Amino acid sequence: MSLSESLRSVTSGARSVSRLGEALGNQSRSVRWSFGAICILALYLLPWWPNVPVLGWIVETPGTSFPSVLTDQVVIFVLVALGLNVVVGLAGLLDLGYVGFYAVGAYTVAILSSQHANLPWLLCMPIAVLVSMLAGVILGTPTLRLRGDYLAIVTLGFGEIIRITANNVEWLGDSRGISNIATPPSIGPLKFTVLDVKPYFFLGLTTILIVIFLLRRLENSRVGRSWNAIREDEDAAELMGVNTFKFKLWAFAIGAAVGGLAGAHYAGKVGFISPDNFPLQLSILFLAAVVLGGSGNMYGAILGGVMVAWLQERFRNFTDKRVLVFGIALVLVMVFRPEGLLPRRVRTKSPMKPASDGQEVAQ
Amino acid sequence: MTNEVLLDFNNVTMQFGGVTALSDVSVKIFRGEILGLIGPNGAGKTTCFNVMTGVYQPTHGSVVFNGSDITKLKRFQITQSGIARTFQNIRLFSEMTAVENVMVGADARKTSSIPAALLRTKHQRAEEKESYDRSMELLALMGIADRASDAARNLPYGYQRRLEIARALATEPELVCLDEPAAGFNPAEKQQLNELIFAIRDRGYTVLLIEHDMSVVMNVSDRVVVLDFGKKIAEGLPSEVRSNPDVIAAYLGVPDDAA
Numbered sequence: 246m247s248l249s250e251s252l253r254s255v256t257s258g259a260r261s262v263s264r265l266g267e268a269l270g271n272q273s274r275s276v277r278w279s280f281g282a283i284c285i286l287a288l289y290l291l292p293w294w295p296n297v298p299v300l301g302w303i304v305e306t307p308g309t310s311f312p313s314v315l316t317d318q319v320v321i322f323v324l325v326a327l328g329l330n331v332v333v334g335l336a337g338l339l340d341l342g343y344v345g346f347y348a349v350g351a352y353t354v355a356i357l358s359s360q361h362a363n364l365p366w367l368l369c370m371p372i373a374v375l376v377s378m379l380a381g382v383i384l385g386t387p388t389l390r391l392r393g394d395y396l397a398i399v400t401l402g403f404g405e406i407i408r409i410t411a412n413n414v415e416w417l418g419d420s421r422g423i424s425n426i427a428t429p430p431s432i433g434p435l436k437f438t439v440l441d442v443k444p445y446f447f448l449g450l451t452t453i454l455i456v457i458f459l460l461r462r463l464e465n466s467r468v469g470r471s472w473n474a475i476r477e478d479e480d481a482a483e484l485m486g487v488n489t490f491k492f493k494l495w496a497f498a499i500g501a502a503v504g505g506l507a508g509a510h511y512a513g514k515v516g517f518i519s520p521d522n523f524p525l526q527l528s529i530l531f532l533a534a535v536v537l538g539g540s541g542n543m544y545g546a547i548l549g550g551v552m553v554a555w556l557q558e559r560f561r562n563f564t565d566k567r568v569l570v571f572g573i574a575l576v577l578v579m580v581f582r583p584e585g586l587l588p589r590r591v592r593t594k595s596p597m598k599p600a601s602d603g604q605e606v607a608q
Numbered sequence: 609m610t611n612e613v614l615l616d617f618n619n620v621t622m623q624f625g626g627v628t629a630l631s632d633v634s635v636k637i638f639r640g641e642i643l644g645l646i647g648p649n650g651a652g653k654t655t656c657f658n659v660m661t662g663v664y665q666p667t668h669g670s671v672v673f674n675g676s677d678i679t680k681l682k683r684f685q686i687t688q689s690g691i692a693r694t695f696q697n698i699r700l701f702s703e704m705t706a707v708e709n710v711m712v713g714a715d716a717r718k719t720s721s722i723p724a725a726l727l728r729t730k731h732q733r734a735e736e737k738e739s740y741d742r743s744m745e746l747l748a749l750m751g752i753a754d755r756a757s758d759a760a761r762n763l764p765y766g767y768q769r770r771l772e773i774a775r776a777l778a779t780e781p782e783l784v785c786l787d788e789p790a791a792g793f794n795p796a797e798k799q800q801l802n803e804l805i806f807a808i809r810d811r812g813y814t815v816l817l818i819e820h821d822m823s824v825v826m827n828v829s830d831r832v833v834v835l836d837f838g839k840k841i842a843e844g845l846p847s848e849v850r851s852n853p854d855v856i857a858a859y860l861g862v863p864d865d866a867a
Contacts, residue, residue: 459726466725466736467715470704474712477701484661486687486716486779495722589703 288450291315292443306558316442316514318554320449321507326534326550327456327543328503333532334541334589335469336496337476338389339397342404343531345384346501348523349377350508352411355518358427360418366427370509377505378498385497389490392479404528412520422519426512437513445514452510453547456503460543463499472496476541537578539585548586614639614814615660615691615783620669622655622838629655630838632669637783642805642815644829644846648858651835653818654696657785660816661693662686674782687716692781694772696788696818702761706752706771709760710743713778746774749807766797770804777808784808785816790824802828826850834858 269277292312295301306314325347332340353373357364364372388399411417428437435444463469471492474482483489512518530553538549556574560567578586615637622630630652637643645653658664660671662683670679678686692713701709718739724732747753750770755763760771769789776784786805790798798821805828809815819825825832825846832849834842836858842849849855 462728463722463725466732467711467718467720467739468722468725470708470712470715473704473708474701477703478699480663481695481699481701482712483683484663484687484693485713485775486684487712488684499722 346504350505381501545587
């Protein structure tokens, strides 16, 4: 099977996923709920997928244990893509320094649970989310007056500032990094140790599901509409009464909070972080995940996060040429699916039942 | 039409570098009237709109709306205080559905933000429903409710123009500013538009209309203001303006063109 053929099958697969979504939308509530429940169950069983015939061959990651790829890469990338999608996909603000918020989240946990205090992870995590959010507001307040390219450059600088600061400030562990970061607390049989990574995956997946639930609420509300309107035409949005600055700042803050949440998970999992974990390249990969999957479509962003995280490991056999193969795959996807694997869909179904008397006035 | 001044455009001068787009223009808009604003291309009509809606800060002068000075307000605050507009070049949120476009306008009067949306409070749900119902009502008023769930970019041109008006009305304005709503319309559509503008006024809105098309302006407007080279050169009833020699010289050309 040639590369372009296989790519075509990937894109047609994505198309059938969107079609499946539409078909499901027309089903009754109980059908949708049971389908959703089965999907979620299948996701919780992900660490065992490599044991399934055929499927196992597809998902296996040579050289790295599949559950580790899930916890160290996939969960983090999906969370980050969800957060960045709010900023880039919904509000249309190009953020090239998203790794900065991710780093703030990770460093907050590291400082509070190891470097300067001994707080438990469960307490550090919400603090990390708040601190990241605050970082988003602090960065956003002066910079969200800028648009387009200018904003992208400033955010690019922000990501670097965070990394370089961490590298040079003794209080932040400088280039040696911070070790002995607290792990999440054990819940019953789920013990968060280095021996078994599955509990981290369950925690991560649960977090992702909660984030999806909350972000969906935002998307289908006045807030989501305002973000979409700002992306489509910022001036027109403001002239229609949208407080554009406020909603852009909210987009930044929410995006930063989710990024920080991802960072907190990462720190809790690996137990050791250093500035090298937060390179500029990571910001680019995060953005690639969102754009590849489908900027503006939450499920597209998730798919993009999975692809970017997992493909890198799946093709580890290619060793040095891995990045090249990965890059070519990205370019080809962009050629054949310029709006991403799961493009933004215009919601044809209204949030509420359409008024039945809508037809009589039609001319 | 009453004698109550709704918007007082007070000696406004607008300069862009060395170019004076508006020079000492004063216009009063009375509550309940349809005021036509005409003038040749480049006369400053759209600049007038832009000053009123806060897109530009005037170099001199002030805009008083409903008794309070709105010159220094931000754009969205001006909208929230009751002035809404459409655009000469259609500027819809093209990837959003028609009804969502209108809901963005309706949201201008709503308060629920992130926390309410996350918790999906009772208040938030009520506001969402209100926005939706009002938007569907306005789409029905404009006669385009049958395409409510289509992306704005997929609507025919005439629908897009009307969608813009619906979106402006959704902000619950007192003054609606229509910037060349008849551009690109055929005579039948212009006739429909005239009726639509009357319908809007009959619902209690005050209308400010920029229009090139004389059949629309002269038939619809209660009063007409004429701009030329950034100056007001005439003001009065359509019939008066039509026979004003300055206006004929500046804009109408030979009277035959006016028909």
